[in-house]
Amino acid sequence: MFTLQRVETFEQDIKKSRFVAWAGPIADEEAARAFIAAHSDPTATHNCWAWRIGQTYRFNDDGEPSGTAGKPILQAIDGQSLDGAVAVVTRWFGGVLLGSGGLVRAYGGTAAQCLRSAEKTRIVPxxxxxxxxxxxxxxxxxxxxxxxxxxxxxxxxxxxxxxxxxxxxxxxxxxxxxxxxxxxxxxxxxxxxxx
Structure with missing residues (x-):
């Protein structure tokens, strides 16, 4: 297992929608809520997020169709064997509908790219x-x-x-x-x- 060393960000445009991901290390649920609040943009169309600490995890689609945003973000966290990590992906809608598969790829891919570029530390019990x-x-x-x-x-x-x-x-x-x-x-x- 690994955790992130510091806050990382990544931005991309997909079919006229802008996606910005923020990811960082967290110690507990309160820190996760604080990170989400600090990195969500109230002017955006959606602020979707996920976090994991040990066996505890949460995710939120923030108005996107169920399972198309928060869950792919969590899968990006899990796919890189991260623990004590949170990711927020903010979307500004650009007028082109992406469909369920497109949303899954956009949110999961943006989070995964952000996490891939982050420096990680191995967790040793x-x-x-x-x-x-x-x-x-x-x-x-x-x-x-x-x-x-x-x-x-x-x-x-x-x-x-x-x-x-x-x-x-x-x-x-x-x-x-x-x-x-x-x-x-x-x-x-x-x-x-x-x-």
Whole structure:
């Protein structure tokens, strides 16, 4: 799965109608509603949209025939394996009817082109861990953790005996990272994972 790094836009004319797509990352339903409100144009004929966050999704045809706008936008999001993403496609009617198939292609295609041109970030499910280690092991532990893909040291605090690191570990690799830190420090480090 991927998410968008920032807001992206794409515009095209199809049979005299103007289509403008806006897409961006979102964290929750409230952010999706705010994005839709911010990128919808009240002077346009239609502001159709879709969003997905995990298993939750919504879409809206905004007056277009049912299933010809919002659903193709959602399919464009899903077709690019996106999560935490929203897309709004605004249409200014140009006087030529597109028909159901034409609307599906226009809305879905405009959204898909916008999403294709956007920079994406891979989503890696993580777990939080706390690593406690002595000062003598700290440099080695930090260097090895920083060298691992998708591992992030989020904070570190110091105490009389050493340091405590707050670390985000890829969920699927957490046991391997625990084993690595234990081996590196000959068992001196302590690692606390959530239950």
């Amino acid at each position: 993580t777990v939080k861990a706390t690593v406690g280690c002595e000062f003598s092991d700290l440099a080695l532990v930090k260097a090895r953790l920083n060298a691992l893909a998708d591992v992030r040291i989020e904070s570190e605090t110091f105490n009389a005996g050493g340091a405590e690191l707050s670390v985000a570990l890829p969920k699927q690799d957490a046991a391997d990272v625990v084993r690595l830190v234990t081996d590196l420090t000959s068992g001196r480090a302590t690692i606390a994972l959530p239950d």
